[in-house]
Amino acid sequence: MRRREFISLMGVAVGWPLAVRAQQPAVPVIGFLSSRSSDVDASLLTAFHKGLAETGFVEGHNVAVEYRWAKGRYDLLPAMAAELVQKPVAVLVSTGGTVAASAAKAATRTIPVVFTTADDPVKGGLVDSSNQPGGNLTGITARLIEAASKRMELLHELLPMASTIGLLVNPTNPATLIESSEVQVAARGQRVVILSASTERDIDLAFEGLKQKRLDALLIAADPFLFARADQLIALAAQEEIPTLYFRSEFAQAGGLISFGSNFADFFRVIGLYAGQILRGAKPAELPVQQPTKFELVINHKTAKALGLTVPPSLLSQADEVIE
Template identity: 45%
Template sequence: MRRRDLLGALAGLVAVRPVTGRAQQSPRLPTIGFLGQSTPSVERQRLAAFLKRLSELGWIEGRTVAIEYAWGEGNSERFAKFATDFVRLRVDVIVTSGTANVIAAMQATSVIPIVFAVAGDPVANKLVASLAKPGGNVTGLSTVATDLAGKRLELLREAIPSLRRLAAIGNIGNSLSALELSEVQAAAARLGLETDILTIRQAEDIPSAFEALKGGAGALYIVADPLVNTHRDRIQTLAMGARLPTIYNAREHVEAGGLMSYGPNFTDLYRRAAEYVDKILRGAKPANLPVEQPAKFDFVVNLRTAKALGLALLPSMLARADEVIE
């Protein structure tokens, strides 16, 4: 992706293309393989934060570093293909996010450093030996935090005091999503909420999942993963059609029309991932770079969506939000 292409992507005029041979055309430049879990339009803010921090650290695309881009679009087969392409191109470091992407990269190479900007429980998923001592060619930033599902449900109930029944949608083919769906059910039970679980494995399952939704659900909890993120707009459109307020894990989804989000500041995580890349390109080994955990958690509310749904959010709630989109 040339510089003008990237600027176009960040403006929302995105041209998706496969991995090219640019790394071979610029052999003297250190090369980063950036494997996005979704699409450029969905990840543009995170990518922009990553590139900005790289630039601040002296890594200017096309001048001091080359970058190969590939976009998984929530498809595990694409993850594996592009990870293999990066190895073939002999990139100096692979940057990605999401456990499935990291595993695909690990299966492709045990030598090239891999930095994950986002990964859930990297120890339990055997991405690293420990947070303090990763021990291999992989390191990065974990999103592990306690009881985020419970916190999100508390926010939903505060926004919708009459909430008695909750729907939750997630990719059951993703082990982390399946675990979060279980956590949502447990947290809902503690709050006295009934739950309808909508499970998907591919994009084609999304409409039928909503068709199977039982009447009476007052809100929708979305479990984010590459598949869900890639088809976020479709899910949000169906949710609005069903008059369901939604809660997500990241602000980008609220910008796209979701009611609210609570979770780690993913833009900050991508900025910090650039710092890992900087250290590795200057000679540091991933095995010696401890995995970090989130430093910032954001609560974001879309007031336009609230008004469209006829919700009158309390001023006290809006005052606690880190950002209110009006």
């Protein structure tokens, strides 16, 4: 009897440290919600981890990250955001346009959300103001939508004679309307034709119809799904021999003619930084929404030559990168 008691006590004594260890708070979990896919966002993740490291966090070491990839299907985002909130996560990161940020915002009012948006976050209803977000959301804006008018201006500088310009948009992205109006404002007598595509097939169809529409040039609207289809777009533009202007430098680097936009991948570092700061106790309401200062113009001279285009010196002098 006594011996049995002793053994059971021993069991308690041995089991105790294990129980204590189990009770210790687990490493914090960051929910990562993206409307794109992991391969497309690879460069963003690198910047994200860099930002996290600046606050002393290393994934798998003292922080865990739960990834959710919508792969262009924006309708999946609300459910994914809700699932991450249910886990729960300590911080929710949303990237891939205002659609993802809105889904995150809808899913929680308490868990801090660090978002990326291409648009104005105040107009998009994400925050009260850029300097004082006020709620549980903060993040960065890439100002890609705002830059649409500049892209139209640059396209005019490249092709002063172009009179009909196509704008390829993703109709499932609410920012589409804003962007098309920006483009219209910047138009100097050119006709702007809106092309819609929210699936891979749509893109093919849109390019098939180019010839009939007699388009002189094409603008690609800033949209996560369209960025995810970069290879397809570049290939089709080459095939259809249509001068195309894109919103991220990755396009031009991959063979697109010309791109203008902020260096999103570099800037994404702030997302990791903010997520880390929030884990360390910072309040999202007090972290201002950051904006990029640097916009890069990248010209692919090779593609220009293939299209038989001469890039004017005024444009070349502005280019941050010219791919020969």
